[in-house]
Amino acid sequence: MNYYLVGNTDLAELALWAFFLFFIGLIIYLRREDRREGYPLESDVTGRLENPGWLFRPDDKTFVLSNGRGVVHAPGKRVFEAPNPKTRRMSPYEGAPIEPTGNPLIDGVGPAAWAERAHAPDIMLDGSPKIVPLDKSHGFWIARQDRNPIGMPVFGCDNVMAGVVSNVWVDQMERVIRYIEVRLMGDAGGAGRTVTAPMAMCQVSSRRGTVKVDAIRADQFAAAPALASDSQITFNEEERVIGYFGGGYLYSKRSRIEPFL
Structure with a gap:
């Protein structure tokens, strides 16, 4: 029995390409979904927000909370969790640690940080x-x-x-x-x-x-x-x-x- 479809293309090759396309789509889907919380990222040096591009930018999803607590949209509008100017970077390079300059227990830095x-x-x-x-x-x-x-x-x-x-x-x-x-x-x-x-x-x-x-x-x-x-x-x-x-x-x-x- 001959399993060739067109020229040298057979069912095994089509199955392999189908798997590759599925895997690429899965990666794109997961990268879109993991940007629903904590994104977009902010540059440590310039303070600019990243632009993931249309391919990795997730669409808003609506989550209905229980017991009449309303709805939540994710990713929704970006909310800074602990905006506080009383901090400074210990070194002028990207990824440098931040240290508090005021009361470290309420500046929201390091182990004293909190989520909004x-x-x-x-x-x-x-x-x-x-x-x-x-x-x-x-x-x-x-x-x-x-x-x-x-x-x-x-x-x-x-x-x-x-x-x-x-x-x-x-x-x-x-x-x-x-x-x-x-x-x-x-x-x-x-x-x-x-x-x-x-x-x-x-x-x-x-x-x-x-x-x-x-x-x-x-x-x-x-x-x-x-x-x-x-x-x-x-x-x-x-x-x-x-x-x-x-x-x-x-x-x-x-x-x-x-x-x-």
Whole structure:
């Protein structure tokens, strides 16, 4: 049986060309789709935005959010996540690291950076906020085997008292404490103000009856991001809180910034 179609072109060659064309189309499709978030790129030197060309420029897609939260268009209009002029490049070449020139914990640089996420809380299946204060949760309490951190003094990484735990925020789906609420007092600054600290960065000592936040100093609690509501925390607020305290592992002390050796 003869499988030649035209001249020296056979079915195997057509199948090979079909695979090549499919693979090229797949690459173009994937390169278009991965530009829906974080693009277009910005040149480190000139500040100009890249022009991917018509072939790799994705069309807007509309995503309908659940629980009546509206719609999102991607890629949509470019939104700068943390526009802040208090930064500078350490060297005049493309790809050079950026260092803060103001308060490094709030300049949105390095480990203290955050993403401009939605100003809405994470929710459960019934649409109610997932992370809430303990007294506003649905039947949650501190286990009798554990010591209740509410009322314990809170110390910074400099072993100076910053305030007292006034409440804890629980994740009602994961059944864990996500944040502690600290009422500031004493000489640390911001007395009477309430801030929220990530539980993952807290060391609770049942024997001493204290809580230590090893991320920042006691005086740095005063500038920590505040929540707009006392009953819920939004995605955006979570980003800023974790960015502030997480940045403290590098920026809270001069000794942490300098090389170890």
